[in-house]
Amino acid sequence: MRSVSLLSALAAVTAVQAGAVKPRQTKITPVTAKGNAFYVGNQRFYVRGVDYQPGGSSANLDPLADPDVCKPDIEKFIKLGINVIRVYSTDNAKDHTECMNLLADAGIYVVLDANNPLYSINREKPAPSYNAEYLQSVFATIDEFAKYDNTMAFFSGNEVIHDLVETTRAARFVKAVTRDMRQYIRTRFNRQILVGYSAADVQENRMQTAAYFNCGPDDERSDFFAFNDYSWCTSNFITSGWDKKVQNFTDYGLPIFLSEYGCIQNVRDFGELESLMHSNMTSVYSGGLMYEYTYEENKYGIVTIDDKAQKGPRKELPEFANFAKAMKDFPAPAGDGGASPTTHSQPCPTKDAHWDVDSTLLPAMPEGAKKYLTDGAGKGPGLNGPGSQNSGPAEVEDAAPGSGAGGGNGNTNKNAATKGRMDNASLFVSGAVLVATLMGAVAL
Ligand SMILES: *[C@@H]1O[C@H](CO)[C@@H](O)[C@H](O)[C@H]1NC(C)=O
Ligand SMILES: *[C@@H]1O[C@H](CO)[C@@H](O)[C@H](O)[C@H]1NC(C)=O
Ligand SMILES: *[C@@H]1O[C@H](CO)[C@@H](O)[C@H](O)[C@H]1NC(C)=O
Numbered sequence: 001m002r003s004v005s006l007l008s009a010l011a012a013v014t015a016v017q018a019g020a021v022k023p024r025q026t027k028i029t030p031v032t033a034k035g036n037a038f039y040v041g042n043q044r045f046y047v048r049g050v051d052y053q054p055g056g057s058s059a060n061l062d063p064l065a066d067p068d069v070c071k072p073d074i075e076k077f078i079k080l081g082i083n084v085i086r087v088y089s090t091d092n093a094k095d096h097t098e099c100m101n102l103l104a105d106a107g108i109y110v111v112l113d114a115n116n117p118l119y120s121i122n123r124e125k126p127a128p129s130y131n132a133e134y135l136q137s138v139f140a141t142i143d144e145f146a147k148y149d150n151t152m153a154f155f156s157g158n159e160v161i162h163d164l165v166e167t168t169r170a171a172r173f174v175k176a177v178t179r180d181m182r183q184y185i186r187t188r189f190n191r192q193i194l195v196g197y198s199a200a201d202v203q204e205n206r207m208q209t210a211a212y213f214n215c216g217p218d219d220e221r222s223d224f225f226a227f228n229d230y231s232w233c234t235s236n237f238i239t240s241g242w243d244k245k246v247q248n249f250t251d252y253g254l255p256i257f258l259s260e261y262g263c264i265q266n267v268r269d270f271g272e273l274e275s276l277m278h279s280n281m282t283s284v285y286s287g288g289l290m291y292e293y294t295y296e297e298n299k300y301g302i303v304t305i306d307d308k309a310q311k312g313p314r315k316e317l318p319e320f321a322n323f324a325k326a327m328k329d330f331p332a333p334a335g336d337g338g339a340s341p342t343t344h345s346q347p348c349p350t351k352d353a354h355w356d357v358d359s360t361l362l363p364a365m366p367e368g369a370k371k372y373l374t375d376g377a378g379k380g381p382g383l384n385g386p387g388s389q390n391s392g393p394a395e396v397e398d399a400a401p402g403s404g405a406g407g408g409n410g411n412t413n414k415n416a417a418t419k420g421r422m423d424n425a426s427l428f429v430s431g432a433v434l435v436a437t438l439m440g441a442v443a444l
Helices: 004-018 067-080 097-105 132-146 165-188 206-212 242-249 272-276 318-329 371-375 433-439
Strands: 031-034 037-040 043-045 047-052 084-087 109-113 151-158 194-199 224-229 256-261 287-290 303-305 314-316
Touching (some): 031 194, 047 067, 047 109, 047 256, 067 097, 067 314, 067 318, 097 109, 132 151, 132 165, 151 165, 165 194, 165 206, 194 206, 206 224, 272 287, 314 318
Parallel strands (some): 047 084, 047 287, 109 151, 194 224, 224 256, 256 287
Antiparallel strands (some): 031 037, 037 043, 303 314
């Protein structure tokens, strides 16, 4: 939390000035979901990317709001040959035209976390954190990024559900947010942007979490599922247990990718990519994001930036060349990789020792947030606003099943039929506990 007030003052100024700049037409074709895979046009699309969080989670810095930060990194991304970055923190009061266009020019798509530390679901007290101020921030982030064709997806939550069983109670709220984001996108925009959850690397509830985010009526299901996985430690497809994770997720019914991967216990050769791009996995998984690009206290990165403002020279660590080599040695396969053309839901998980959710009903969208569906979100609060985690009531009413807005049938807007779920796919994201703990990511 550095220079908090200065940053927000700057943010306000930048946003006003930037309003005058017209985003230019980029040539990049948006990514869509169909069946259990992603596509660019008719061609299958695999996530072959990195997690991009310069300064680490504690810096809470938006690298896409400042060309002095993103430009030198985009040079490195081109050198690595990646096609997706995940950005954990973005400031919805700022303009992102320059960085997003430079990324589009490089053929790079962006997956964004829609939350930030001040505006997110609190896993310990989820009900009061699900409120109109919070959704205004999430929707303002969607407004800012929906205009860039290389915005591929949003994570509606990151590692909200943890290894403690109590945290599974927050799942209903994250799923409600997913529903609301999807409704907001199909109501307000003429394009598909995928929404899903990024799950923590937790063996005990991974399968329940995956099933939960893909169960129930179509307008409550995600567009994809993602999870974090650190089990491949210079090993192979079998000893890492990834063969089991293929078996377990076979016929899941939605696209899946790894939102973070990359154990650092041994030398990193990024052999994960060989399997991710191999027919052993491609019928079930659509690639993944290597954790992570910048070297931080947790020691995962492949590039050092010796500058708190993240603008200094970039220095490649030996792992940079290793990752670039793996990217080159294991390209995306041709053809459809065995993808399934249709999607389907899963049965909702039942309550047990590791899953403490016994209702399939979701909290209704807060009354005060409904106006955003017709009016838009307006100016976002940025990363340093007053915060929203305690703005709501202690109890939240449930919505009728399938009611995108807590009352209708989720299909009440005039565009729903044409802009709604494309090919019945849904999208989700979640996160990993071990890593969250290592990084001190709390209640995101
Ligand atoms: C696969 O699924 C089974 C049954 O849900 C579960 O017990 C097991 O831990 C899962 N394995 C992996 C690697 O996810
Ligand atoms: C593919 O799976 C087989 C086992 O079915 C395994 O022997 C082989 O090493 C795997 N290859 C890759 C690249 O994952
Ligand atoms: C997906 O939607 C299409 C029409 O858009 C339909 O023909 C198909 O049966 C659906 N598939 C599944 C699995 O629901």
